């Protein structure tokens with residue numbers, strides 16, 4: 237097939253956003269057309285998001301979309317692709333990051349038979365593992381291990397034994413009318429678990445994959461560039477003053493000891509210098525989320541604990557006392573900036589060591605904010621949070637991050653070997669790095685060892701394999717499994733999972749869910765934000781959030797039996813969307 241890349245719009249599975257305003261991200265290279273822009277953003281459900289932002293679509297995205305949820309990023313990327321009005325649109329599994337009801341809405345509005353793409357006569361190739369949309373497309377292609385194993389219309393494939401029949405599809409809402417081909421999606425690539433996705437084929441055709449930076453100096457330069465030279469200059473000046481203040485303290489003490497003049501004068505100056513030093517040091521290391529987001533080192537922080545420790549290994553972390561992993565939120569209200577409205581209100585939650593808690597609730601209900609507290613990213617306005625018996629605000633962020641293991645939705649890799657990527661925080665934690673045996677065992681457990689060994693070549697250890705471009709070697713699911721192995725090797729007694737399985741295929745999700753129920757995870761206190769509620773039905777407890785408050789907190793088996801419970805309603809709405 238020959239086609240200029242000018243006529244194809246492509247929407248990747250990991251949304252690509254630039255640090256510009258939301259509007260600029262949607263416009264991309266296209267010119268602004270008010271009517272079309274309005275139509276596209278409405279269709280992609282973005283106008284409600286805009287209305288919640290003070291600056292609307294003029295809001296800056298921040299590096300890699302720091303302040304946006306995974307679903308919002310997906311919808312912005314989709315809006316950009318639709319806005320560009322190219323005759324061909326290739327979409328790689330963009331729907332999987334959306335919650336069920338949004339997914340349904342977006343599918344119908346964008347890809348449905350009266351959807352915006354049908355109306356603009358766009359040819360669509362959709363790679364997906366959401367098989368419930370297969371009845372809406374003109375043609376289905378099923379891939380397995382890189383080859384096409386089935387293709388045809390929904391009716392022809394579902395009437396004969398094969399992948400589609402095997403998956404027992406029940407159609408969502410309106411059935412396709414007999415004999416009428418009304419679907420708008422022209423081709424749909426259903427991926428068998430483990431299959432490489434369609435975008436690889438298109439990317440290598442014409443477009444060069446971006447060459448990844450590698451090497452330690454480049455990592456440092458990359459970090460410096462992310463921070464920005466302006467902030468670095470301010471940091472350097474503050475650091476200089478702070479160092480000077482510390483030195484002055486010693487000198488002043490010496491003068492004081494040698495002098496016979498008024499003690500009061502020496503004392504006051506000493507206190508003044510000390511206070512200045514505390515303020516400066518506080519400014520340097522006490523930065524909260526609002527600072528980080530507005531100065532755009534956000535993407536690093538967003539990836540939670542382990543990743544920021546790659547670059548700030550200087551905070552003291554040697555005085556760890558191992559925790560048991562008990563947690564209590566006591567009437568906590570917290571906000572993202574010192575003066576902004578709290579996003580969490582009166583949170584009361586006691587979690588015993590080793591307990592497994594599922595957190596659910598609608599988008600924006602405060603689930604991510606609840607766990608962000610455990611990484612010291614929010615301002616506590618009232619109440620407190622204790623790990624064992626220690627108030628988290630009294631612990632340095634670095635220490636906090638070594639006690640709380642995070643598995644976020646976004647995967648993260650640095651240029652370096654597999655070993656370095658498995659244990660990137662070895663230096664600053666003060667702990668010995670995990671042994672090669674443990675690392676190899678962890679890779680084996682997540683079923684990546686063979687693949688990495690193959691890639692390393694004969695006689696080479698998988699651990700020494702250099703990951704120049706991890707995104708190219710590993711599929712989205714495999715990247716997430718790699719991060720799971722990384723989390724396995726951490727020692728922290730508390731594990732936080734933020735919808736980490738929501739954008740992987742079914743087989744990977746199953747494997748991850750299984751591993752998360754085995755040691756070492758089964759011995760740790762687990763807090764899992766769940767996208768799919770069936771993944772937390774066997775948990776000890778479920779916390780349902782609504783508008784920044786905990787509205788239900790009980791055994792999921794009890795909640796699901798309770799007439800009128802929000803949890804039951806959420807489970808039912810998911811069931812309806814899936815069937």
Ligand SMILES: Nc1ncnc2c1ncn2[C@@H]1O[C@H](COP(=O)(O)OP(=O)(O)O)[C@@H](O)[C@H]1O
Nearest residue numbers: 303305572579598599600601602603604605606
């Ligand atoms: N970085 C941020 N800065 C300011 N407000 C935020 C930020 N992230 C989330 N919020 C707000 O906090 C509230 C809860 O959001 P969040 O915790 O992300 O919900 P959920 O994870 O349940 O979707 C929302 O009103 C959201 O707008």
Ligand SMILES: [Mg+2]
Nearest residue numbers: 305603604605
């Ligand atoms: Mg969230």
